[in-house]
Amino acid sequence: MLVEAADDVGTGTSKANTAILHTGFDAKPGTLEARLVRRGHALLLEHGPRLGIPIERVGALLVAWTDEQDAALAGIAAKAAENGYAATRRVERDELYRLEPHLGAGAVAALAVPDEHIICPFTTPLALATEAVANGVALRLGAAVERVAQADGAHVLETSAGSVVARWVVNAAGLHADTIDRLFGHDRFTVTPRRGELIVFDKLARPLVRHTILPVPTATTKGVLVAPTVFGNVVLGPTAEDVPDRAATGTTAEGLASLLGKGRRILPELVREEVTATYVGLRAATEHTDYQIAFHADQRYACAGGIRSTGLTASMAIAEHVAQGLRDAGLVLRRRDAFREIRMPNIGEAFPRPYQEPARVAAHPDYGCIVCHCERVTRGEILDAARAPIPARTLDGLRRRTRAAFGRCQGFYCLAEVTRLLAGATGETPARLLRTP
Amino acid sequence: MTTIVVGGGPAGLAAAIELRRLGAGRVVVLEREAEPGGVPRHCDHLGFGLLDLHRLLGGPRYAARYAALAERAGVEIRSRTSVTDWAAPMEVGTTSPRGVETISADAIVLATGCRERPRSARLVPGTRPAGVFTTGALQQIVHLQRERVGRRAVVVGAEHVSFSAVLTLAQAGAEAVAMVTEYPAHQTYAPLAWFAAGRRGVPILTGARVAAIRGRDRVDGVDLADVATGARLAIACDTVVFTGDWIPDHELARRGALAMDGASRAPRVDQAGRTSARGVFACGNLVHAAETADVAALGGRGVARGVATFLHTGSWPAPPVHVTCVPPVRWVAPGAIDPGEPLDVFRLRVDEPCANVDLVVAQGTREIWRRRYSALVPNRSIRAEVGGSPALRAEEALIFRIEARS
Numbered sequence: 064m065l066v067e068a069a070d071d072v073g074t075g076t077s078k079a080n081t082a083i084l085h086t087g088f089d090a091k092p093g094t095l096e097a098r099l100v101r102r103g104h105a106l107l108l109e110h111g112p113r114l115g116i117p118i119e120r121v122g123a124l125l126v127a128w129t130d131e132q133d134a135a136l137a138g139i140a141a142k143a144a145e146n147g148y149a150a151t152r153r154v155e156r157d158e159l160y161r162l163e164p165h166l167g168a169g170a171v172a173a174l175a176v177p178d179e180h181i182i183c184p185f186t187t188p189l190a191l192a193t194e195a196v197a198n199g200v201a202l203r204l205g206a207a208v209e210r211v212a213q214a215d216g217a218h219v220l221e222t223s224a225g226s227v228v229a230r231w232v233v234n235a236a237g238l239h240a241d242t243i244d245r246l247f248g249h250d251r252f253t254v255t256p257r258r259g260e261l262i263v264f265d266k267l268a269r270p271l272v273r274h275t276i277l278p279v280p281t282a283t284t285k286g287v288l289v290a291p292t293v294f295g296n297v298v299l300g301p302t303a304e305d306v307p308d309r310a311a312t313g314t315t316a317e318g319l320a321s322l323l324g325k326g327r328r329i330l331p332e333l334v335r336e337e338v339t340a341t342y343v344g345l346r347a348a349t350e351h352t353d354y355q356i357a358f359h360a361d362q363r364y365a366c367a368g369g370i371r372s373t374g375l376t377a378s379m380a381i382a383e384h385v386a387q388g389l390r391d392a393g394l395v396l397r398r399r400d401a402f403r404e405i406r407m408p409n410i411g412e413a414f415p416r417p418y419q420e421p422a423r424v425a426a427h428p429d430y431g432c433i434v435c436h437c438e439r440v441t442r443g444e445i446l447d448a449a450r451a452p453i454p455a456r457t458l459d460g461l462r463r464r465t466r467a468a469f470g471r472c473q474g475f476y477c478l479a480e481v482t483r484l485l486a487g488a489t490g491e492t493p494a495r496l497l498r499t500p
Numbered sequence: 501m502t503t504i505v506v507g508g509g510p511a512g513l514a515a516a517i518e519l520r521r522l523g524a525g526r527v528v529v530l531e532r533e534a535e536p537g538g539v540p541r542h543c544d545h546l547g548f549g550l551l552d553l554h555r556l557l558g559g560p561r562y563a564a565r566y567a568a569l570a571e572r573a574g575v576e577i578r579s580r581t582s583v584t585d586w587a588a589p590m591e592v593g594t595t596s597p598r599g600v601e602t603i604s605a606d607a608i609v610l611a612t613g614c615r616e617r618p619r620s621a622r623l624v625p626g627t628r629p630a631g632v633f634t635t636g637a638l639q640q641i642v643h644l645q646r647e648r649v650g651r652r653a654v655v656v657g658a659e660h661v662s663f664s665a666v667l668t669l670a671q672a673g674a675e676a677v678a679m680v681t682e683y684p685a686h687q688t689y690a691p692l693a694w695f696a697a698g699r700r701g702v703p704i705l706t707g708a709r710v711a712a713i714r715g716r717d718r719v720d721g722v723d724l725a726d727v728a729t730g731a732r733l734a735i736a737c738d739t740v741v742f743t744g745d746w747i748p749d750h751e752l753a754r755r756g757a758l759a760m761d762g763a764s765r766a767p768r769v770d771q772a773g774r775t776s777a778r779g780v781f782a783c784g785n786l787v788h789a790a791e792t793a794d795v796a797a798l799g800g801r802g803v804a805r806g807v808a809t810f811l812h813t814g815s816w817p818a819p820p821v822h823v824t825c826v827p828p829v830r831w832v833a834p835g836a837i838d839p840g841e842p843l844d845v846f847r848l849r850v851d852e853p854c855a856n857v858d859l860v861v862a863q864g865t866r867e868i869w870r871r872r873y874s875a876l877v878p879n880r881s882i883r884a885e886v887g888g889s890p891a892l893r894a895e896e897a898l899i900f901r902i903e904a905r906s
Contacts, residue, residue, distance in 0.1 A: 313627040340620045419600065424599050425599055475634040494648060499649060
C-alpha cells in the first residue's frame with residue numbers, strides 16, 4: 064500500500080524542481096547520493112521511454128564567467144571522473160558562443176556535460192505510481208500519517224483517512240520524512256526546507272537556448288541555471304534560501320527580481336520574453352550532506368529521508384537500494400511472474416502529441432478537439448486523465464497530467480471549458496474544482 | 501483565389517465579410533473555439549456595434565450577428581479548428597475534430613486577437629491558490645458556464661475592462677471589495693466608473709500594486725503596497741481578478757518570423773495591414789491590444805481592401821518606414837508606413853497620465869504632425885488622425901513623442 068498525505072502523488076518536492084535528469088557529475092564523490100544519482104540516471108534512461116516519461120538529451124554547459132571560475136573547470140571535470148563520469152569536455156569561448164549564440168557577453172569557457180537530460184517532473188512520479196497500482200499496489204490518497212502504534216507484531220498507522228496495518232513500513236515522506244522518522248522513535252535529522260524560486264518563460268523563448276546552462280557552483284549553492292523544459296519552455300532558477308516553514312511555497316518579489324537579474328546576464332534575450340509561470344520548490348535538505356537512508360530490521364522499518372533536489376533523478380535507484388535493504392533485513396521479496404507494464408500519455412514536446420497525430424485524430428475526433436490552445440491539449444486527453452488508473456481529481460492534477468491551462472494565458476481562454484470538462488468526467492462540480500467558497 | 505483568415509473574432513469576421521463583398525473569391529475563417537465571435541461572446545454587457553454596425557448590442561448578440569453576417573456573405577467558417585503552425589510561407593497546419601490537415605492560400609490574414617496578462621506574467625509574488633482569474637476566464641465561467649466564482653473579489657486594474665469585471669462579479673453574486681491601480685486615478689469614463697463601481701461603493705485604491713497573494717487552497721487575501729511609500733495594506737478576499745494589461749496573441753506571427761514591434765509585441769503592419777511577409781496581413785487587436793470590438797472590426801474591414809488589392813495586382817511594397825516612439829508613449833500602431841500611400845489614423849498608448857501636452861510626429865528634425873491633447877490617460881486608446889501624404893525618407897523611422905506645453 065502507498066499512503067500519501069496529499070490528494071495526488073508527486074505534489075511535493077517532486078513536482079517543483081528544475082526538472083533535470085542529472086548525471087551526478089558534480090555530486091560529492093563517495094556519497095550514497097552520488098552513487099544513487101548515477102544509477103538513477105541510468106535507470107530512468109532505461110525505463111523512462113517505455114513508461115512514456117518525456118526525457119530529452121540536451122546536455123549541459125557549465126559556463127565560467129570569470130578567470131577564477133575558468134580555473135575551477137578542470138577540478139570539476141576531475142570530480143566528474145571520480146564520480147564515474149568521464150565524458151565531460153572543455154569548451155573554449157568561440158565554440159561556446161557557436162553552441163549558444165544567445166548567451167550573454169563575458170563568458171570565458173565552459174565544461175560540456177553531454178549526458179545531462181531534461182525530464183518531466185510530473186509524469187515521472189505518476190508513471191511510477193501508475194505502474195505500482197497496475198501491479199497490485201493499493202494507493203490511499205489524502206491519508207496523512209498521524210500516529211504509529213504496534214499491535215500483533217504489525218505497525219498500525221493512524222492516518223487522517225483511517226488506519227492502515229502493515230508488517231513493514233518504508234518512510235519516503237519527503238519534506239516530512241523527519242516527522243515520520245520520529246514517530247518510529249528516531250531522531251537523526253531535521254528537514255529544513257531549502258526554498259528555490261523559479262521562473263518559467265514562454266515557449267517563444269525556447270529557440271534561445273539549446274543546452275542546460277549551469278553556473279560554476281560555489282561552496283554554498285549550485286547557483287542559478289537556465290534550462291529548456293520538456294514542455295518547450297525555458298526555466299530560470301532556482302534561488303536558494305533555507306526556510307523554517309515546510310509549506311512556504313510562496314514566491315517573493317526579491318527572489319524573482321534576483322532571478323531576472325541573473326537571467327539577464329546569462330541569456331539577455333530571455334528576460335525580454337513573457338513569463339508563463341513562477342513557482343517555488345522546497346528541497347528536503349537536512350543538516351547532513353548525504354541522503355539519510357537507514358534500515359531497522361528489528362522494527363521492520365526503513366527510512367529514506369533527506370532526499371534533496373537530486374531525488375527526481377535518483378528515485379528509481381533509491382527504490383532499488385531500499386528494496387535490497389529490506390531484503391537484507393529479512394523481508395522476502397519475490398519477482399512477479401506477470402508484471403504489467405504501463406505507458407503514460409506523452410505530454411513532452413519532443414515526442415508526438417495527440418493533436419499532431421493524423422491517425423489518432425481520425426480514429427478519435429476528441430484528440431482533434433483542442434481545448435487548451437496555448438498547450439494544445441485536447442478534449443480526448445482531458446477525458447483520459449479523468450479516467451486514468453490514478454485519475455485527475457483536481458485542476459492541478461489535470462494540469463500535471465495534461466498541461467491544460469498551464470500555458471501562457473493561464474486559463475484566459477480555456478479555464479472555464481477545462482473546468483467544465485473535468486467536472487463532467489469526474490462527477491465533481493465546477494465550484495468544487497475551483498474551490499469556490 | 502483563397503484567403504485564409506486566422507481567428508473568427510470581430511476583426512477576422514469583418515475582414516472575411518468585406519473580402520466576400522469585394523469579390524475576393526473563397527474566404528476561409530479558421531476559428532479555434534466551438535463558436536465564432538471571439539471575445540464578445542462572453543462580454544455580456546452593452547456597448548458593442550456602435551462604430552461598425554451603427555447600433556448598440558450586447559457582446560453575445562454582437563458576436564452572433566457577425567457570425568450570421570459572415571455566413572450570409574458566403575464565408576466558409578471552420579470552427580474548432582486550431583492553426584498549429586506554418587507548413588509553408590502561404591500554408592498553415594490545422595488540427596480539428598475532422599483531422600490533421602494543411603491548407604494553403606493566396607493571402608493569409610492573422611486576426612488572432614489579444615489576451616490579458618495573467619498573474620504570473622506580471623510577476624506578482626505569493627502563493628498559488630485557486631481563485632485567481634483574468635477577466636476573460638471570469639466572464640466565461642460566469643456568462644458561458646453560469647457558475648459562481650467567489651464572494652469577495654479584488655480587481656487588479658482600473659481601466660475599461662476592469663469595470664466590466666466588476667459588473668460580471670456582481671452578476672455572479674460576488675462583491676468587488678476593492679479595485680487596485682498603480683496610477684493616480686482610474687482610466688475609464690466617469691459614467692462607466694460610476695455605473696460599475698461608484699454606485700456600489702467599490703473603493704478604487706490608486707497608487708497601489710499587488711505585493712503578494714495569500715492563501716493555500718483558495719485565495720484568502722492580498723497584500724497591497726503603496727507605489728510611492730511601500731506601505732502595506734492587507735485585504736481579505738477569496739478571489740482576485742487580473743484585468744487588462746493586454747498582450748497580442750502573437751504566437752503564430754512570431755513562429756512565422758514576421759517583423760515584430762518590440763513595444764506593442766504586435767506584428768509590424770503598414771496602413772493596409774501588410775506584415776513583413778508577402779501575402780500575410782494582420783488586423784484587429786493582434787496589432788493594437790486592446791481596442792473595442794468595433795474598432796477591431798473596422799480594422800478588419802480596412803485590411804480586406806489591402807488583401808483584395810494584393811489578390812488583384814499581386815504587388816507588394818518595398819520595405820516600409822518604421823514607426824517608433826519615445827516614452828511616455830508606450831507604443832504606436834500601425835508600426836510601419838508604406839510611403840507610397842497616405843497616412844491614416846494611428847492608435848497609441850502612454851505609460852503615465854499627461855495633461856496639456858502636444859503629441860508630435862516627426863521624421864528626424866522634420867515635424868510632420870502636431871496636436872494638442874488636454875489629457876492623455878494610460879491604458880486608454882489614443883487616436884492620432886495624422887493623415888496626409890508627406891514625403892517620407894525610406895530609411896528613417898517616424899517618431900511619436902510628447903512635448904509639454906509651456
